Structure formats: C-alpha cells, structure tokens
Amino acid sequence: MIHARGLSRTFDTKHGREKKQVQAVQGVDLDVEAGEIVGFLGPNGAGKTTTLRMLTTLLKPTAGTATVAGFDVATQPVDVRRSIGYVSQSGSTSPEALAGEEIVDHGMLYGVGKQQAERRGRELFEQLDLDGLWTRQPRTLSGGQRRRLDIAMGLVHDPGLVFLDEPTTGLDPQARANLWTHISALRSERGSTVFLTTHYLDEADALCDRILVIDHGEIVASDTPESLKRQVAGDLIELIVLSADQVAPAAARLSALAGADAEVADRTVSVRVPRAGTELPGLLRSLDADGIALESIEVRRPTLDDVFLELTGRSLREHA
C-alpha cells in the first residue's frame, strides 16, 4: 500500500542573514502492506509530519520515491489523493456548517455523487457513534465527537488507505479508548489500511500491528510492539538486598546473568534480560547459595517508552 525508498526532504531556513538547510527527513525506506495498522512514532521534530505530508502529496520530496495505493506521489498526485483519506491534526471541519452537510460536501469534493455521499455519510455516522448529530454544528460537539467527525470526513469517499495525524491528541482517556475501537473497526469491518502518527505509546501498543520509529529524519526501528520491547529493552529484574554489604555480590551475580554491568542505586540492583521468567528460578537459587538475602525482587516487563529511551536517548513521555 505504501512503499517509499530514500524519501528525503530538506528545508532552506534563515537564521538572521545566515542560510541553513534542515534535513527534516533523510532517506526513509518504508513498506506498509494492505490491511495493516501502522504507527509512526518519534520525538518532537523527528520528521513524522514531513513524511506524512510527502506521502499524502502535500509536500514534494527533495529526493527519493514513494508509491501510495499504487500511484507515484511525484507524478500521480491526483490519483494518490483520490485513493486515500487524510485526517490532519487540526481537523477539517468548519465550525458553522452542519455536520451532515460538511460530510456530503466533502464527499462531493472527491467526486462522489450527492446521494451516495449522503448514504455513505449516514452509514459512517452510525458506525462512528455520531447518530443524531447530522444537523448539529461541529462547534457544539464534544472533542471526541468532533474527532470522529474528522475521521468520517476522511472516509466518506471510501478510501482503502487512511492517514491519521495524531488522531487522539487532546482527548480524555475514555474518548481515546473509544476512538481506538473505531480505528480498529476500520480494518476489521472495511479492510482499511491505517497509517497513524501518535505521541502516545499506549495508543501505539494497543492499536498498531507494527511500529515505525523515526528519529532525526531516519527510521531507527520497524517491528511489532511486542518484538520491539523484547529485542530492544528486555525485562527488568530489580532486587533490593537486605544489607549494604550484599550489594556488590548481588551486582556481580546479576551482571554475570545479563552479560552486562548491573545498575546499582543504594541497596537496589537491576539488570535487563531478554526473558526474566526463565532466569528467575536459577537466579534465586544462586543468590540463596551465596547467602544473599533479599528484601524484595520485582520483574518489570518493558514498555514502549523503554524502547524509545534505548533507541533515541529520549523519553517520549516528556513530549506526550
């Protein structure tokens, strides 16, 4: 559905009199197959929006190629646009028009006949829990309802591929979870392919089959959330020893287990291992044999934030 090779975008900027170039996206290769829900993550300024704008033909690449829904973004932009839905961060509803009118107009803009746009619009209202809101002005809707209306607009011409730019930013947790259900249903009920950017790691974890991580304009990881967590971070074993003199022998045990230096803070010693479950019984036996008494031992499964920290040196939570 989406295939990019060496996709790049440079911006010319001015700092006072000095002209500079910003490499916003540098040689991005990416492949998204039909029916996938792919999350595009990265810290602020990593190049997410610039990539999305190139893939949706709103911005020309300075190098590289991309085909979207089978069409070339540079030479067949009109065909690309007809084949995709794009829901931007700011949404596209005008506050004064009626919600239903907006959706019909939007469909007609894409060349859908009026009757068909209305039929399709009403169907989407039902699917997206917007029943009864056809004649309401978008400004009178709740944040979650407005976001779902934005998504309905992006879908009225029945695209097989939908780009969602930060679909749940600014929504409360309940409205976010509700929108995740609707986004999942796009795939299960319509077979749509979804490419979304997000700052929320729990969103990517809950919703996406695959995650692409971009940093400084380059893709630094592409995998399922589960294997990213397993490969990049591993489980954290964290133990607290009873007395300070047992910190050093405990650290030596854990370092040997992990094949890397254990971290020590006060009486807490920790390491990351690929699978803590298989290591714990042996570890507990050997600590016992060494006479190391524990106050507690805990295992933490890795989170996507650990993955981020490992890959980019930054925590996404700082920006969420």
Ligand SMILES: Nc1ncnc2c1ncn2[C@@H]1O[C@H](COP(=O)(O)OP(=O)(O)OP(=O)(O)O)[C@@H](O)[C@H]1O
């Ligand atoms: N029109 C522009 N002119 C100059 N620089 C730009 C322009 N658009 C983007 N940039 C720069 O390109 C880099 C990537 O920006 P981009 O908006 O793609 O990042 P992002 O990952 O979407 O960030 P955010 O999460 O903050 O939305 C940044 O350094 C940004 O300042």
